[in-house]
Amino acid sequence: xxxxxxxxxEVARRHLGAxxxxxxxxxxxxxxxxxxxxxxxxxAGPTPIILRRAPGGTxxxxxxIGLETEAxxxxxxxxxxxxxxxxxxxxxxxDGLGHGFLMAFVEGETLGGRIxxxxxxxxxxxxxxxxxxxxxxxxxxxxxxxxPNLKRQTPAELVAQYKAIYQASxxxxxxxxxxxxxxxxxxxxxxxxxxxxxxxxxxxxLMIGPDGVRAVLDWEIAHVGxxxxxxxxICTNPWRFGAIDRPVGGFGQREDLWAGYEAAGGAPVKxxxxxxxxxxxxxxxxxxxxxxxxxxxxxxxxxxxxxxARRTSExxxxxxxxxxx
Amino acid sequence: MxxxxxxxxxxxxxxxxxxTQVVPGTSGALSFQARVAANALxxxxxxxxxxPAEEAAEHARLKTLLGHDGDLVSLNTELSHRIAEGAMDLxxxxxxDHLWATTLAKLAVDQPTYAAYRASLAERAPKA
Numbered sequence: 309x310x311x312x313x314x315x316x317x318e319v320a321r322r323h324l325g326a327x328x329x330x331x332x333x334x335x336x337x338x339x340x341x342x343x344x345x346x347x348x349x350x351x352a353g354p355t356p357i358i359l360r361r362a363p364g365g366t367x368x369x370x371x372x373i374g375l376e377t378e379a380x381x382x383x384x385x386x387x388x389x390x391x392x393x394x395x396x397x398x399x400x401x402x403d404g405l406g407h408g409f410l411m412a413f414v415e416g417e418t419l420g421g422r423i424x425x426x427x428x429x430x431x432x433x434x435x436x437x438x439x440x441x442x443x444x445x446x447x448x449x450x451x452x453x454x455x456p457n458l459k460r461q462t463p464a465e466l467v468a469q470y471k472a473i474y475q476a477s478x479x480x481x482x483x484x485x486x487x488x489x490x491x492x493x494x495x496x497x498x499x500x501x502x503x504x505x506x507x508x509x510x511x512x513x514l515m516i517g518p519d520g521v522r523a524v525l526d527w528e529i530a531h532v533g534x535x536x537x538x539x540x541x542i543c544t545n546p547w548r549f550g551a552i553d554r555p556v557g558g559f560g561q562r563e564d565l566w567a568g569y570e571a572a573g574g575a576p577v578k579x580x581x582x583x584x585x586x587x588x589x590x591x592x593x594x595x596x597x598x599x600x601x602x603x604x605x606x607x608x609x610x611x612x613x614x615x616x617a618r619r620t621s622e623x624x625x626x627x628x629x630x631x632x633x
Numbered sequence: 634m635x636x637x638x639x640x641x642x643x644x645x646x647x648x649x650x651x652x653t654q655v656v657p658g659t660s661g662a663l664s665f666q667a668r669v670a671a672n673a674l675x676x677x678x679x680x681x682x683x684x685p686a687e688e689a690a691e692h693a694r695l696k697t698l699l700g701h702d703g704d705l706v707s708l709n710t711e712l713s714h715r716i717a718e719g720a721m722d723l724x725x726x727x728x729x730d731h732l733w734a735t736t737l738a739k740l741a742v743d744q745p746t747y748a749a750y751r752a753s754l755a756e757r758a759p760k761a
Contacts, residue, residue, distance in 0.1 A: 480706070480710040482709065482712045483732055484713075485717040486732070489716065489722070550748040552749055611669050611673050615673050618743045618744075620743075621740050621744065622743070622747050624736045625737070625750055625753060626749055629752075632729050633753075
């Protein structure tokens with residue numbers, strides 16, 4: 309029995325009233341976090357559980373908000389009706405497993421390509437854009453005051469932040485310079501009300517069933533800012549998984565996303581702001597991909613990192629299509 | 634002169650080995666990572682094959698745009714600064730075409746199946 313399995317068994321007995329755990333296995337998803345699945349051994353039968361924890365239990369990435377905060381975000385989201393996995397236990401120092409938490413396993417699909425192409429999700433694709441709008445409207449009612457530790461950033465501050473990261477990389481990308489000029493010249497004003505923003509709400513981070521959205525996952529870069537950011541990010545081209553004529557996650561149209569958002573109580577969507585956030589999304593993902601080169605040469609010299617770094621050019625062509633076609 | 638077969642050929646053979654032997658012969662994370670590795674090698678094979686001609690053309694365009702010679706990194710750095718300062722923009726003659734040609738050449742190496750790249754190739758192809 310591995311040490312991890314041993315300690316998780318202890319947690320299951322001590323905190324969750326189970327007899328132990330079975331079937332521990334590492335899932336491949338999650339580049340910045342470890343994700344494990346196992347079953348709680350309970351009198352009523354096995355209950356599947358997901359463990360999210362920092363790599364090796366301790367390493368925490370620079371941008372992530374911390375797994376304890378992520379667990380509290382899930383609990384807060386559940387209270388306003390956002391579909392999320394129920395948090396079962398937040399790891400404590402005594403557990404000896406580092407930072408992380410246990411949550412309920414939600415059955416479904418997260419692989420964007422399958423959600424976009426598989427016949428199994430044909431019905432879901434007709435409702436997903438609107439559902440995503442409805443879910444985001446509820447998500448944006450979460451109270452930022454509950455999370456004073458989260459970064460607060462205006463659109464202009466976000467652009468300045470990514471520009472600084474890009475410039476520090478020391479590698480010239482004329483297309484990025486063009487995009488930063490455009491983003492600076494066309495920035496939406498500071499929002500009337502700063503909201504809790506998921507920050508990574510996109511196809512790939514949503515658990516999808518044939519009926520639609522079952523859970524919103526990966527809250528690790530949540531922050532406080534302009535709620536339009538979430539509506540732009542899910543339309544950013546890389547998250548369409550090749551179905552570029554269906555801008556919302558490769559499954560739907562912007563008009564349905566916005567209609568769902570407004571019908572569920574979200575603020576009216578200004579078209580030109582939504583477009584700005586889409587350009588910003590390509591810029592942001594481009595800078596993040598480009599940053600993988602430093603990560604590859606530093607802490608994580610994996611082939612996967614190297615290959616993501618080489619996806620920077622996808623964003624360069626997306627930016628040209630948005631700004632220079 | 635180094636001998637044959639060329640780096641591109643050997644790298645291609647290793648990629649094929651990973652794809653046809655290792656990926657189907659393993660499972661889970663290892664199989665996934667072997668496929669990622671094969672894709673990475675094929676990318677490098679494309680770079681070895683395509684980049685010399687594309688970078689020569691990029692270099693020639695940069696010399697024309699900036700009015701002087703230099704190595705590829707310093708010319709790109711200068712172009713980058715001029716755009717950032719607003720001294721050059723999409724109204725600058727030749728700039729949009731240069732950025733498009735350079736970006737399409739990068740995609741041909743990095744991600745030739747990317748849908749936006751395929752769409753751009755089709756849209757920008759000379760009309761028959």
